Amino acid sequence: MERILDLLSLTASTLIELGQRAPVTFLVLLGFASLSAALSWLLLTHSVLLWNKRFAARAQRHPLCALAALATLFAVPLLFGASLIQPFVHRSIREEAGKALADPRWQESAFDQAWGTILRRRLEPLLPPREAHCLVLTTAAAREAAAGAYSAAAVARFSEASRVPGSLLGLSAAATAEALSADMQSFFDFSPGLYPEARIEQVIVTSWSATANRRSREAARQVQSLAALLLLLPHLAAFGVVGWSGYREIGSGHRAGNR
Numbered sequence: 001m002e003r004i005l006d007l008l009s010l011t012a013s014t015l016i017e018l019g020q021r022a023p024v025t026f027l028v029l030l031g032f033a034s035l036s037a038a039l040s041w042l043l044l045t046h047s048v049l050l051w052n053k054r055f056a057a058r059a060q061r062h063p064l065c066a067l068a069a070l071a072t073l074f075a076v077p078l079l080f081g082a083s084l085i086q087p088f089v090h091r092s093i094r095e096e097a098g099k100a101l102a103d104p105r106w107q108e109s110a111f112d113q114a115w116g117t118i119l120r121r122r123l124e125p126l127l128p129p130r131e132a133h134c135l136v137l138t139t140a141a142a143r144e145a146a147a148g149a150y151s152a153a154a155v156a157r158f159s160e161a162s163r164v165p166g167s168l169l170g171l172s173a174a175a176t177a178e179a180l181s182a183d184m185q186s187f188f189d190f191s192p193g194l195y196p197e198a199r200i201e202q203v204i205v206t207s208w209s210a211t212a213n214r215r216s217r218e219a220a221r222q223v224q225s226l227a228a229l230l231l232l233l234p235h236l237a238a239f240g241v242v243g244w245s246g247y248r249e250i251g252s253g254h255r256a257g258n259r
Contacts, residue, residue: 007223011081014088018081033076041069044238068234078227082220089169089216092162093209100161101154101201110153111135114146121145137195143184144177151176154204169215171208179207 019026044065100106114135118124124142128134137143152173159171183203184195 004226007219007226008078010085010089010219011078011223014081014084015077017088018084029077029080033073036076037069037073040072040235041065044068044235064234064238068238071230071234075227075231078223078230082223082227085220085223086213086216089212089219090209093212094205096162097158097205097208098201100158101204103157103161106153106157107150107197110150113153114149117145117149118142134194137184137188140185143188144181147181147184148173148177150200151180151204154201158208169208169212169219171211175211176204176207179203 015026015029018029111133112130115127115130118127118135121141123145124136124139126136126138127142128136135142135146137146155171155173155176180200180203183199187195187199
């Protein structure tokens with residue numbers, strides 16, 4: 001259930017953004033969804049007349065038709081919103097991650113954790129004092145500790161600030177740390193200097209974008225499946241009940257019934 005709620009929340013965010021960025025398109029979408037719901041109602045209430053010309057659509061059958069029409073009204077925007085998930089997630093990661101990681105508080109917290117871990121475990125023989133605010137990362141163990149600290153702090157900060165569910169997109173500190181540690185290794189293979197602090201944010205956002213692109217495709221497919229079920233099940237139920245009633249009335253000559 002939590003997964004479904006996350007998917008619906010993500011799709012709602014894409015539709016809200018569509019309403020803000022392209023209000024005309026959003027209004028056209030709402031109009032198309034309303035028209036589809038009305039056509040669904042008409043189809044369900046009149047389809048039995050194809051084989052039973054005397055069929056009377058009773059009032060107690062209308063709730064089923066109304067349920068199918070309401071499902072159509074929600075399913076159409078869901079199907080359209082699913083197609084917007086991937087570009088929405090890509091923009092959100094780039095824009096919101098940049099804003100979240102611009103906050104110096106997570107950087108200070110990450111530095112303190114990295115410096116404390118390296119000092120406590122004695123991973124770096126040349127570690128400067130805390131006041132220098134500088135990490136010398138000459139050993140692989142020190143680089144892994146620093147990457148882990150910065151990744152955990154960055155994921156926590158982004159999860160707090162972003163409306164995109166981090167758990168749904170699979171933004172884990174372990175995967176981020178792996179990407180950051182690999183970039184550190186690549187950097188120190190060719191550069192003897194200090195690892196640039198600005199590069200940390202760049203690598204983290206790039207790693208998140210790659211992960212989010214994969215996960216957003218999966219999320220889009222899941223939303224499409226959810227919308228298809230929402231569209232199909234109520235219609236099957238309504239067609240079944242109304243159709244069964246129509247066949248029953250063929251032989252009975254039943255004509256009465258008020259809408």
